[in-house]
Structure formats: structure tokens, C-alpha cells
Amino acid sequence: MGTIVDLSLELEALPLGQALASTDGLELELEPVVPIGPRTCPFFWLFDRSSQTRRHDRIATFERRVEQTADIDDLVRVGNVENGVLYRVGWCGDGVAFVDAVVDADGAILEATGTSTEWTVRLRFGDSDRIATFQQYCREHGIPIELVRVVDLEHERSAYPATLTSGQAEALMTASRMGYFERPRETTLAEVATSLEVSPQAAGGRIRRGVSNLVADALPIDDDGTSHRSGRNNY
Incomplete structure (x- = not known):
């Protein structure tokens, strides 16, 4: 596969x-x-x-x-x-x-x-x-x-929601667990990146693409019939 x-x-x-x-x-x-x-x-x-x-x-x-x-x-x-x-x-x-x-x-x-x-x-x-x-x-x-x-x-697709890659899912879950999405934030992007063992830029990219995919999957179809799901970032 x-x-x-x-x-x-x-x-x-x-x-x-x-x-x-x-x-x-x-x-x-x-x-x-x-x-x-x-x-x-x-x-x-x-x-x-x-x-x-x-x-x-x-x-x-x-x-x-x-x-x-x-x-x-x-x-x-x-x-x-x-x-x-x-x-x-x-x-x-x-x-x-x-x-x-x-x-x-x-x-x-x-x-x-x-x-x-x-x-x-x-x-x-x-x-x-x-x-x-x-x-x-x-x-x-x-x-x-x-x-x-x-x-x-096969494991990559079954382990996480189809909307996300495993890297995006791991980054989002780690960021959420560490309080990155809280206001005020309980951690920094650099600390999230350290936990993921990647650079802050890579961690930020995974979080951004993951959020984009989740939003696209959740948005309704427009009046003209266009679905936001077509804009997924599958990489």
C-alpha cells in the first residue's frame, strides 16, 4: 500500500x-x-x-x-x-x-x-x-x-483523522496539551517544537496546515455548491 x-x-x-x-x-x-x-x-x-x-x-x-x-x-x-x-x-x-x-x-x-x-x-x-x-x-x-x-x-491513514497527516495531528495534540492555544498561552512555539524534536518553523507549519485542514473540513458548502474541503493541505 x-x-x-x-x-x-x-x-x-x-x-x-x-x-x-x-x-x-x-x-x-x-x-x-x-x-x-x-x-x-x-x-x-x-x-x-x-x-x-x-x-x-x-x-x-x-x-x-x-x-x-x-x-x-x-x-x-x-x-x-x-x-x-x-x-x-x-x-x-x-x-x-x-x-x-x-x-x-x-x-x-x-x-x-x-x-x-x-x-x-x-x-x-x-x-x-x-x-x-x-x-x-x-x-x-x-x-x-x-x-x-x-x-x-495504511497505519498513517488509520491512526489519525483523514483530514490530518500524522505530523499535523501530533503537532496539534502536543500544542493543545501544552497549552499553546490557551489565552494567555501557557507555552511557546519553541517549547512545542522542542517537545516534537523539530524546529520552531517546522512545528509552526504543521500546526498552521493542520488547523487549515480542520477548518476546511468543518466549513459548510457554499451557496454556489463549492465545498471548502477541496482545499485540504495533505502534506
Whole structure:
């Protein structure tokens, strides 16, 4: 039925990570990617979680760094929200060993969140043999990965409400238990992240996407027949 793998990855393992280094406050979220062939053109969101002061400068600095990255073919702004920008980027798979490792094992990148320190990545493989192929490729090509969790897709779907991924459910339950949603708050995002053993940016992303999915699932159908459930964030 398939297997889900959660892992952490050094920034340098993906081209965009080089532009994120030493950019505190910025968080990059790749849209789900199924790598096909040597060229991958994903979309990604860049969020600025810090204050609005100098936000334009921070984003402009990130864009300059991306354009100076050798493996990047092009960077195009697609849209904007209050605290973030949606981009389309093209890079050559020949220079991205981690992407090649996923392709070689017939895997898919479901989620990848980058901060100034690391990537947190979620992959899907057809079976455990494919995971072994992926790990072997990483070892042979010197790609340092840290496995966080490996779980069968069947267990992943049955252990939590269908609306949430396991990472989102764990983050929401931990945050609730620690009083993160109380007013005044009884804990900080950093403390929740420490409990989850992830970065504050990753913890915040999981909480935000989880809440978004729960709200979308709970909202009624609009008068025009449009259901908010179609907007789920399943990564």
C-alpha cells in the first residue's frame, strides 16, 4: 500500500537551501513534487514569519541568492499573500543528488519545509524495498539523511483523522496539551517544537496546515455548491 518516510536533511542537499542559510525568519514550503526525468520545476511558498520590518529586503535578498545558485534555471513570482510569495522554480536534476535518490527509488516528495538550519522532508515509497534502495543511493553518494519516522501508509491513514497527516495531528495534540492555544498561552512555539524534536518553523507549519485542514473540513458548502474541503493541505 506504500510507506511514508519522514527525515531531516542538510540545507545544502537541495539548491534552494543554499539561499535559506542564515536567513532567520524565512520558511520555505515546497508544493508536493513527483520528480520525473532530469528536470524538476516545483512551486514553493516563501513565508516571512518575523516582523514586517525589512520584509521586502529579506525576500529580495533570498531571490538574489537563488538567482546566484548554479543549479537554478529560473525563478518566477506567481502570486503573493500577506506574509509570503508563491514561486515557480526550475532546477537541473543532474546536480541534485537527493532528488535523484528519490527518482531512483520511484518515490515522491510529499512535503519539504526549509528553514535557515535544515530541511524537514516527507517522502512516499511503494514498499520497504524502495526505501532500502533510496537509503543505499544516499550512502553511495554521500547524502547525509536522518530518518525520523517510517510508517506504513495504511497505519498513517488509520491512526489519525483523514483530514490530518500524522505530523499535523501530533503537532496539534502536543500544542493543545501544552497549552499553546490557551489565552494567555501557557507555552511557546519553541517549547512545542522542542517537545516534537523539530524546529520552531517546522512545528509552526504543521500546526498552521493542520488547523487549515480542520477548518476546511468543518466549513459548510457554499451557496454556489463549492465545498471548502477541496482545499485540504495533505502534506
